[in-house]
Amino acid sequence: MLRFFLRRVALVIPTFLAIAFFTFVAIRMVPGDPVEVRTGERGISPERLAEVRAELGLDQPIWKQFLDYLGGVFHGNFGLSIVTHEPVWTEFWTLFPATLELTLAALLFAIVVGIPSGVLAALKRGSIVDHGLMGLALTGFSMPIFWWGLLLVLFFSVELGWTPVSGRIDLLYYFEPVTGFMLIDSLLSDQDGAFLSTLSHLVLPAIVLGTVPLATIARMTRSAMLEVLNEDYVRTARAKGLSPMRVVGLHALRNALIPVVTVIGLQMGMLMGGAVLTEYIFSWPGIGNWLIEAINRRDYPVLQGGILMVSTVVILVNLLVDLTYGLINPRIRHGH
């Protein structure tokens, strides 16, 4: 068991270093001189150019730059944004809660709707309900979410006027962020309507981002349930005369959930990618919009640090999923 843990954890380090190296080298291959973008002067004097380059450390040999960068990374120093001059680390942690809140809300939506749908489809296998639900799931799975977002905005925001089009909260409200999670902060602020405003801003983006994971979870739950329902222990439970609810809830679902939980964990990478598109549509002030802006402004340090940190989050979540899976699954727990 311990060997499995250590091996799995040890694998994370080279992956992290490789991503750090990849982002570092890749960003330096981006066409366009960051110095020119920064100074914004056309025809800058060569002396001034050299000065700025030295200031940014761009005159050092590339391997030296990488080692310096890596040394900084381990101290939480990802450099300064070329545009705002704020530390990349600070900017990331200011914006990350917005993305995390959106991602968790999306995941919650996907789980709450996805698992019951999958169970229902499995129990009614072959019926209209099953075909209908799985048809919907496949449609959700095939959905271009940026378009789905626009459609929902068109219907719920433009036609019905139920939800706002963009942002996290109405401009009416202002309070200092405490946790960074607007849902919690708005409750803490004690301002009337702040929480509802936050909620109404969150609903559409969460549905948009949660659609593909919802479909994946529903499909996975169905097939896992079907497999489990044929197992001997479920047959035994039925033969014992337990109520169908008990058989499904207690014996079948619990075992079917093991692969489903793994799938949920592995959705994290997908959610982070989807968050870019969702944030872009709803002008959500999170990591996705930040990175898109960084590309357009050629903000190297932001792009480099941002990608590295997002990837690290994904790696850590996957690690956590793997370790949990190892804990649950006896075949992994006992060697192999």
Add this chain to the structure above:
Amino acid sequence: MATDSLSLPAPPGELRLIWRDFSRNKGALAGLIVLLVMFTAAIFANFLAPHSPIEQYRDFVRIPPMWQAGGNAMFPLGTDELGRDMLSRLIYGARLSLFIGLAVVVASMAAGIVLGLWAAFAENAVGTLILRAMDVILSVPSLLLCIVIVAIIGPSLTNTIIAITIVYLPHYVRLVRASAMAEMNRDYVIAAQVAGASRLRIMFVTVLPNCAAPLIVQATLGVSNAILEAAGLGFLGLGAQPPTPEWGVMLASAREFLQSAPWIVTQPGLAILVTVLAINLVGDGLLDALDPKRKRS
């Protein structure tokens, strides 16, 4: 060998069996028909499209589809914000999207087969190195990785294909390696080794055909993923560039007309959804038809 002389009726061919299982699945069949229509439209776009996809009819800007008030039979699905014919743009868009999907799958599968077999057969550090490199690619969210690659090599249609190919490479490498590893210790492979077949022959001629089933399913789903990813990049302005009639690009430029001319927004998205759904239906059907567990029963 002896059975050859016994002129038994030939058993139904394997392809025929697969087709039998596949065609029982109504959804898969419907998907296949939709796809065939799409492919026909894509191939014969020059003949089928009533107008040029980039010609701007300045007197006919934002004409609604012909069944709506103010529609014009000259433009069956209406025109966009610059007076370009929607139907023609959608038809040419089908050509682009299907081309992107196929190009990505062919490229990533070819590279994936070589690297995957290499990783399976190389007992030294090379195999591990390949796998670790794939782990690295997998740990960056796919759309973000595409964005970074496109930021480096510049936004264009070709670069979109290159970026998505790199992003989807690990799936094929891992799949090929895993299936090859499962096959490697089978008797027929050992027999081939004993018979003195070269390593390359064993890799590509003996083992590879037996990894085909999961590869085909993965490739089908790969086409739909690539189309979605490419449209997403186009939508963000990081893929194909205007005036290319790529579906994602069409959506991006139509965003501000969501309220006043919704058909410019709904149609390209619907085209993406229908195409991707059709491919996924076919993929699901293939998965069932090729699944050895089902075939044996």
